[in-house]
Amino acid sequence: MSELKTKLDYYDxxxxxxxxxxxxxxxxxxxxEMMRVFWDEETIKVLSYFPTADKRISLNELVEKSGMEKxxxxxxxxxxxxxxxxxxxxxxxxxxPLAPGIFxxxxxxxxxxxxxxHKAAEIFRWLFNHMAELDAQGLxxxxxxxxxxxxxxxxxxxEKLIKIDESVxxxxxxxxxxxxxxxxxxxxxxxxIPCQCRMIGEMTGEPxxxxxxxxxxxxxxxxxxAAATLGWxxxxxxxxxxxxxxxxEKAGLVHISTDSKxxxxxxxxxxxxxxxxGVLMPVKKHGYxxxxxxxxxxxxxxxLCVECEICVKKCPMDAISHPEEGKMVVDPTKCxxxxxxxxxxxxxxxxxxKVENIVPPDVRKIGNKTFMGMMADLLASF
Numbered sequence: 001m002s003e004l005k006t007k008l009d010y011y012d013x014x015x016x017x018x019x020x021x022x023x024x025x026x027x028x029x030x031x032x033e034m035m036r037v038f039w040d041e042e043t044i045k046v047l048s049y050f051p052t053a054d055k056r057i058s059l060n061e062l063v064e065k066s067g068m069e070k071x072x073x074x075x076x077x078x079x080x081x082x083x084x085x086x087x088x089x090x091x092x093x094x095x096x097p098l099a100p101g102i103f104x105x106x107x108x109x110x111x112x113x114x115x116x117x118h119k120a121a122e123i124f125r126w127l128f129n130h131m132a133e134l135d136a137q138g139l140x141x142x143x144x145x146x147x148x149x150x151x152x153x154x155x156x157x158x159e160k161l162i163k164i165d166e167s168v169x170x171x172x173x174x175x176x177x178x179x180x181x182x183x184x185x186x187x188x189x190x191x192x193i194p195c196q197c198r199m200i201g202e203m204t205g206e207p208x209x210x211x212x213x214x215x216x217x218x219x220x221x222x223x224x225x226a227a228a229t230l231g232w233x234x235x236x237x238x239x240x241x242x243x244x245x246x247x248x249e250k251a252g253l254v255h256i257s258t259d260s261k262x263x264x265x266x267x268x269x270x271x272x273x274x275x276x277x278g279v280l281m282p283v284k285k286h287g288y289x290x291x292x293x294x295x296x297x298x299x300x301x302x303x304l305c306v307e308c309e310i311c312v313k314k315c316p317m318d319a320i321s322h323p324e325e326g327k328m329v330v331d332p333t334k335c336x337x338x339x340x341x342x343x344x345x346x347x348x349x350x351x352x353x354k355v356e357n358i359v360p361p362d363v364r365k366i367g368n369k370t371f372m373g374m375m376a377d378l379l380a381s382f
Contacts (some may be wrong), residue, residue, distance in 0.1 A: 013048045047086070074120075197278050198211065198213040218244065252344075258371050293358070296338030317336055
């Protein structure tokens with residue numbers, strides 16, 4: 001076996017271990033190119049002895065499996081952990097899926113060379129832009145039918161925007177886990193972190209037209225404290241947090257959290273654009289099912305509507321149109337019930353009507369991990 005073949009085999013061995021539930025690392029040249037950016041030859045050899053992304057391994061176990069010296073392995077892995085391409089929890093190490101997983105931690109940490117970070121950004125943008133093509137070849141980076149995220153309604157929705165459809169079960173009500181306001185009411189610590197999706201767009205000359213990467217994700221509680229303390233997030237007090245969320249809404253960003261009603265939805269939201277977001281963009285452009293629509297749909301009061309078309313411009317899914325002859329029209333097959341049209345309507349001509357009473361599960365898992373569990377593993381490496 002040639003030396004080149006051996007090297008490629010190590011990369012393919014590790015590639016197959018990066019799968020976690022619906023998250024994949026398909027056998028595609030762009031994936032191998034990404035892996036070569038993340039891991040050099042000595043690192044990939046060590047990682048070939050790792051278990052799959054749902055398990056962890058200690059230094060002693062790696063010594064036993066590889067026959068390499070402990071200090072050599074430790075030195076190699078220290079570099080990978082610093083770059084956040086390998087996670088470390090306690091005394092054990094683990095592989096993580098490419099996205100979500102390494103993607104968020106790597107670009108947040110910014111601990112690799114500028115050249116490598118730029119290369120990784122170019123590859124991720126290529127992968128995001130070619131999802132339909134990859135899906136047709138069976139090479140998608142996550143399952144097209146994987147449903148995991150859900151929009152939360154805007155900060156002022158409860159007071160100004162919501163009505164209950166009388167045809168919905170009488171037990172229906174506006175529930176806390178449906179509102180972004182719930183993150184404010186049930187936490188004391190808040191922080192914002194840059195959006196990695198828009199960040200790689202800026203790095204590759206394709207910036208988002210709605211918002212800069214600095215207007216990114218919103219986290220709460222212990223995670224927010226850690227982000228601010230370690231310097232990769234900006235601390236916000238309660239008033240600043242509310243204003244931050246309102247600012248993202250005005251920019252046309254969708255509050256997206258996990259589709260769950262347990263504690264996880266209280267810990268973070270992504271503020272997503274439809275042009276760069278690795279979750280929302282595939283839904284709009286490629287028909288992915290990763291975002292579960294909310295229980296709400298917009299209802300336009302045609303008597304109050306002045307046809308300013310702000311709702312048309314703000315809708316992230318192009319679900320609202322204005323025919324040349326006629327009034328505004330909402331396409332319910334495209335609408336995800338995010339509420340941006342209502343929150344941005346100056347004439348209060350749009351209300352959000354609760355038309356479903358679908359209750360999400362307590363917990364949503366990716367393989368054997370929750371989203372925040374996976375992020376916690378990566379945070380532990382900071």
